[in-house]
Amino acid sequence: MKKYRRLKQCLFATAKFTKLPFIFCIIVYVTIAGFTGIESSRGNEKKTQKGGPTQILTEDPDFSTEPFKLALKQKIAALKEEEMKLIQELMRDFPNSDEALVLIGDLYRRQGNSIEAMKFWEKALKVNPRRFDVYSAIGLVAFEKEQYENAVTAWRKALEINPDVRGLRTNLAQAFLGLGKHTEAIVELEKELAISSQPILSHFLLGRTYLQLKEFNKAKKHYEMVLDLQPDHIKAYYGLANVYIQLKQPNKAREYLTAFKKLKPKDAEFTTDRDKVEIGVVTAHQALAALAIGTEKLYRDRGDLQRAEELLKRAQTLDPNNTICLERLASLYQMSDRIPEALNQFKKIRKLKPKDSFCYLNIGILNTRLKRFDDAEKAFQKVIELAPKKSSGYCYLARLYLRSNVKLTEARGLVEKAVELEATADNYFVLSWACEVNGDIASALAAIEKAIKLEPENPKYKQIYELIKKKN
């Protein structure tokens, strides 16, 4: 299945990537999420598809009965009316906004009406021909319809506008594979490897393509790269088993097939429309919620926080499990200095995504602002547990100790680990701080020098450098 699904994942990965550099700062994150609105809302769509609104009626409704049909019709009519009002509001308040047109296009797309979606996206391109994300969406629709030539054209345009966008070359490669153009696909996948930090899908597709082209050693190399990056990548195990069968190494093949079988039950995703058990109008609610979330962004950008909040609250009612909505509400509350309310949103997200380290990081940051030391400490410790190879948990826990003037030696150890994982200016800055409070001025100076080197434009680092130097 699902060239389609993988492609979507690839696009979502793009959205995630744009967030990453800003992961430490909610406010900046909000700005970025606003910038990448289409991807964010699509990311949400994917989540609802995968998790699926899995409500099963305890009673057997008779769909053929008039009361049931009437109730459904009324619900749908009410949603349509609300949707229309919101569209009209968008067009009235943002008449020349390409983003508004994109949002309406996205709504139709979520409703499965790609023809209407294309109309609005094309209008958006007339307003702003530089919207690479719109070309990307157009490419995806063409790809899903097996119109591979059209997909290639759209994705090439997207890449012309923004050659650095992650995942698009992988999409392009998949369209080439659909056309049977393996050489072109390999070229694009290799380019993707050069720019992407987590090119799992590109390696996987290279493995699969080389397997088909009977270049088994190359296939093996790429499948192994997938497993290096994601050790539970079930499809790579299957691919490797097939490679080893072709290489006449049955024992190795069996080994990978055993691993594949072991992981397989976990992979039983509910993906097709037949699998998405839904009673009522869950999908329609989700589509309207996504439109409300997108619209909120426009009002927020023009400073109308009240309307933004109304829209987010409505979205939350329509789609209570929408974590993007909760994140945006949190950021809105934070902008208005309503920290406890912001914290509550992340607590809701924690229930929905108990393994989301980003959520715990925000819980820690907000608790720090509320001066709830123990809660903040627990949250940052959880971040380290969930994402031990990312520096954020270590760095923020160190900051907490430093601010609270406790466990100072431990703080230094934590931030040293953070620097080891990611040598960023911010991590060096905190290391400098930790060294300084532990009395190691030479190391503090050395660390802040590295921060300045990495971010020479940051005046804060220079000031701190001068202060430490004076102390010395």
Next chain:
Amino acid sequence: MVLLILLYAFSHTSINAAITFTDVTEETQISFKHTDGSSGRYYIVESVTAGLALFDYDNDGDVDIYFINGGALKGTKFKEPPKNVFYRNEGNWKFTDVTKESGLGDTGHGLGVVAGDYDNDGDLDIYVSNWGPNILYRNNGDGSFTDVTKEAGVENGSKVGAGVNFIDMDKDGDLDLFVSSYIDFTYEKHVPITINGIPAHVGPRYYMKTPDTLYRNNGDGTFTDVSTASGVGEHPSAGMGTVCADFDNDGDTDIFVANDMAEDFLFLNDGSGRFEQVGLMAGIAYDINGEEMGSMGVSCGDYDNDGWLDLYVTSYQEQSAHLFRNLGGCRFEDVTLLTGAAIGTMHHVSWGNGFADFDNDGDRDIFVVLGHLQENVEKWDDRSAFLVRNLLFMNNGEGKFVNVSEESGDGMKVKLSSRGVGFDDLDNDGDIDIVILNSRTEPTILRNDSRSEGHWLQVLLRGVKTNLNGVGAHVKVVAGDLTLLDEVHSGCGYQGHYGMRLHFGLGKREKVDHIEVRWIGGGVDVLKDISADQLLTIVEGGSISN
């Protein structure tokens, strides 16, 4: 020189519309109308009915048609309960409804069908799979059939039936019976759903899986359930289409089961009727990504003329159909992307399918029928549709397929929601015609009007010591540089039956150098220097019958 290069390039890339199908449904006077038993409740069993059978029940030399029908499910209102309908081929594209006199008008909720001479009395009997008890009809040889299910012991409980096959699993000369089952469904277990507020059919994952059944023919008109002893009963799943063939060329018949949203099964026969499920090791259980397919129908044929039977498996929306190349050594490779054999199937639901050399050029093409099972799919997904045109992929002889549906006559313009399909030479003119069962409406009959000048040979087998129709027999045809392989299958496609009369396209070759027949449980016969363009009946032992 330039001209030569251009000519060469043209000959390898251009698609000459060599295949033409004409819709002759009206001409046939066939008035059968399928029902899926729907009344707005969206039971899962509505969505999967039904297959059809093409076979010569009266041994008059032409192929008759048996349509399987859905039943009067809860909530429906029919003046008369819908029933299966049987048509006798009168020749010249005229068919007569002989349901009543044949006694084949079962009113159960029908899904699958197979024909085979289980009692070796010289005529083809019928087994029908239903939601509810299945039915074995013994052919009385006088145009009528008798329901012998109970005495034969092949009722198979009240399961949701699926693909069924006659197979001589133990090479003892009589036909055993493989019965696949879909899921455990009763009205009480119905899972109602909506999509965007619109009632819809749920998939199989919300029901318990059920194991398949294997019956050994006792040789006295009765069967014994050997599902456990044979090993096939150890694997509950959601069976749909099935085909039995010798996939590893070891002289016995294996079983392939297409399972809906679960791994597909390849039951490898050890020659005695004991089977091992080797789908995963064979590379046939999943697609190239290791993902379960929403498998629907399956057919087998040697598309690349390498002497190994390949498999084509259709699937649910968001997955394309799949072509698996048989590499030998019990290994298959998913060559869907490499061959282009499924472009256009991705956003539809694909069902019945088959390999057949429609243009008699010496390689097998692929025909696939489509149609969504969600009648309102367009309301939430405009990539797909309930009513869809079917697809024809022409084999270019170089390992690739080209979608020639647009250029292949008005027969390819029919837009319905198809399920079962069968392929045979209905007018005995040396090319393969098509019968399609469409959900909720009339069938489509396509006459092959291709202008191909290719020669052909049709082979009908008559077993003597082995089963009477040569089910499972392997036939190799060698004509100059061309070597073709086929087998007699009883049951294939989407829960249907067709093609007991083997058809070989020969291209420009006017004669066949030799034919080799390897009988299941018997010897090998070789015939030499056979003229093309004829129907040849080969009797076990090597003689030719007229």
